[in-house]
Amino acid sequence: MPEEAGFPPAKRFRPGCGPPGGRVVMLLTAGGGGCGGRRQQSAQAQPAASPYPEAVERQRRSLPIFPARGQLLAQLRNLDSAVLIGETGSGKTTQLPQYLYEGGIGRQGVIAVTQPRRVAAISLATRVSDEKRTELGKLVGYTVRFDDVTSEDTRIKFLTDGMLLREAISDSLLRKYSCVVLDEAHERTVHTDVLFGVVKAAQKRRKELGKLPLKVIVMSATMDVDLFSQYFNGAPVLYLEGRQHPIQVFYTKEPQQDYLHAALVSVFQIHQEAPASQDILVFLTGQEEIEAMSKTCRDIAKHLPDGCPSMLILPLYASLPYAQQLRVFQGAPKGCRKVIISTNIAETSITIAGIKYVVDTGMVKAKKYNPDSGLEVLAVQRVSKTQAWQRTGRAGREDSGICYRLYTEDEFEKFEKMTVPEIQRCNLASVLLQLLAMRVPDVLTFDFMSKPSPDHIRAALAQLDLLGALEHKDDQLSLTPVGRKMAAFPLEPRFAKTILLSPKFHCTEEILTIVSLLSVDSVLYNPPSRRDEVQAVRKKFVSSEGDHITLLNIYRTFRSLGGNKDWCRDNFVNSKNMTLVAEVRAQLRDICLKMSMPMVSSRGDVESVRRCLAHSLFMSAAELQPDGSYVTTDTRQPVAIHPSSVLFHCRPACVVYTELLHTSKCYMRGLCVVDADWLYEAAPDYFRRKLRAARD
């Protein structure tokens, strides 16, 4: 046990174990109420396909959910809505859809199972179609962006929650579905949260119209499901035990001033005491921290006493190139310990086998949104209790585990109970555009499970209004024809508007490229250790007109060379993201063609591209002040050019930006040099109002 951090004796617990509150039906399971299930295998860790049907069947029958099958189906058959708590490894996600189908619920319509992430939707569909011994895309299929593997025969369909939401735009009653299972509901992504409201409304409306009832099942891995139950008219809560292994939790005796130092000490204490085969997972907040800690660990590991096992230090964060991310899944050489130093990506998105120890700093970098200023603040903050438990649970996936919390138990008690749902801390413009496209009667009173504040909603409506998407008629809010077209694009409303404006400036081809580049993770790869090299190589693409034009140059060169991977490596371009850009671009171009938009190119004329950006991003502009600083044109907020911008060392008189980010300062990211006159031309009324407001 690390002594310097001062850990008192451990507390034993099972994540998710304990009596659930509220109206709960305990379902009969094999584990039978005690802690520490009898079986050692885990549902998700099983190999996907088995050539032997009996083996597949035996495996299915061995899952904790199996003994509850009859009871579960009997309950669900009679319910409109239900909440199902299933612990990790209970088998709920793979088995429940099959039970529903076998119970005849898929006979009159498709069973939809939503997932927050693409990879989960794809791998679950693959797994379940294997279990049913059918070809993927027949009985069992999946739909995610760019990839629809379903057919007329499909009865069980896994899809991302965002995808079901998009389907709801063309059919808000979700007519093709007999049942919607909302999985991972505890994560409370914006898409899941909007879907709660959409399925609830569809369920009610279908009942009123005497149509096929819509069954809604909300699945959560955590206990705090009262909100779900209340929201769905007091839906019963069904509780299913899982196969999580016991985990010992240690808190520090004293609060830690320096969580990085405490993490470092803990890692090496564990390293000196535990067998080399037991891996460690450390949660930190961001790339810079993780790289620095990795380097320090490697340096220290070189000077360890004889007899101490060696250490394989693996950083893990989303912007790390894919090949390097994959290294965390490979086993360490014999006699060597894996130490994975990760962001919260390892909390939910990436599951690593063989983790025995979790070191939780209790910190996370997360975005907050201020609707008044439209400002996103990215700040290091405390995790919530549910997040801390999620991290702890990562230690007990295959066997019992140990979690060191680098904070005191008193501190933990003061953590927020739950992470604030994303819908209350993001820009709502996209969400409201989608709801309006579904012809929701009144977005201001829409039945959100956790309501965003009225100011928050009004700010988003104001933004949509500026983009020309809204129509007010007899106190009713609806979409203009432009607004309706905007909703067809899988983009932020302002970028959809940029595309719709582009024919006027004869630069649709260029704008499609730029918008695609903006809507995926950066194609620029910036390894901190090779900064000078990166700068030298990138020079040939840099445009004095800003980041958008620079990106356009990079994409053009990439295409002219036929999408060459070697070129990407040599030019510090992330080839995976670049390939994705091409896919996004093709999808957006398709949507344009369906709208009969003319496909025009401005050829070499980048001024028209900049004019187009000025006309759609006029509300995100900043002007140079006499003292060399910048202020935004809308709220006179002092801002600075982000160091990642190609204009970082320049002083253009007027720019539009694609993002404001508050870290140590308020930074503009993604800049384009524009003419102040263009902005005024784009929205004369808006700027006249601003001028008047400034005078008063």
Added chain:
DNA sequence: GAGCACTGC
């Protein structure tokens, strides 16, 4: 003058 948690359509 110096920096970017994580998804998704």
